[in-house]
Amino acid sequence: SELLNKYGSDRKNLIPILQEVQEKEGYLSAESISELSSYLGISENDIYSVASFYSQFRFIKPGLHTIRVCQGTACHVRGAARVLETVERELKIKPGQTTPDGKYSLETVACIGACALAPTMIIDSEVQRNMTPQKVTDLLNKKIKAADDAR
Template identity: 50%
Template sequence: MADMTRVESILEGHPAAGRDHLIPILQEIQEAEGYLSREAITRVGEALHLPASKIFGVATFYNMFRFQPKGVHHVMVCRGTACHVKGSKRVLDQVTRTLRIEPGQTTRDGQFSLEVVACMGACGLAPVVNINGQFHAKATPLKLQRILDACREQELSHV
């Protein structure tokens, strides 16, 4: 659930805001909260005198917005041209099978979230997967399976 105190603080920073302030407000909320919650979207709608459905429609148009919190392990799979040619679809399929989530989702236990990105700018290392800021070059389905298993083991050892 969102910290509505931070949402209110962000809205206070935009007095008399209109619909032209919508994207910057949503960006600030996501930066503060990590994602856009239903409560935050509803509150922004009230503040800007816009229906929540309109705000949600705008936010879903842009792939930069998330509607679920990131997992402890945030997995980003590059699907840029070089990564695509080098097999990133197979890698993505392995991740979705292993984690049982689709891009944009977070596992029920909050341990993993999955995001597909257009390009990470590491084309010479294709296909590339980034987990919590660490790049994994020349990713294969088997390599990713081992990395995800290691992440799970790491979490179990901290329990």
């Protein structure tokens, strides 16, 4: 509600409000959209239409860790497809999905701007460079083992 106080009930503030909701919650939940609909006097369908137009908005709760595999030209030429296939196989999910335990989400991105390091992927905010299928497997096994050991 402090968010709504900050922006008021003006419809023109929908996108910044959605951005802040997602920043706080990690995604746009059905409950949040329903609350915004009531407060702003905009139908839930209209809010979904606006939000789904922009690729930055998510409607599914993300995993604890987000893996983004670059699909830019340099990464593509240097094997990004194999990197992505390896992540999919190791985690048993496709881009846009989250593992059943809620630990990992997988996304593809157009370019992360680290072309000299291609192929790349980002785990949370850490850029992984010059990835190969074996490096992906080793890295994910290390991260998963570290997470399991921390429990």
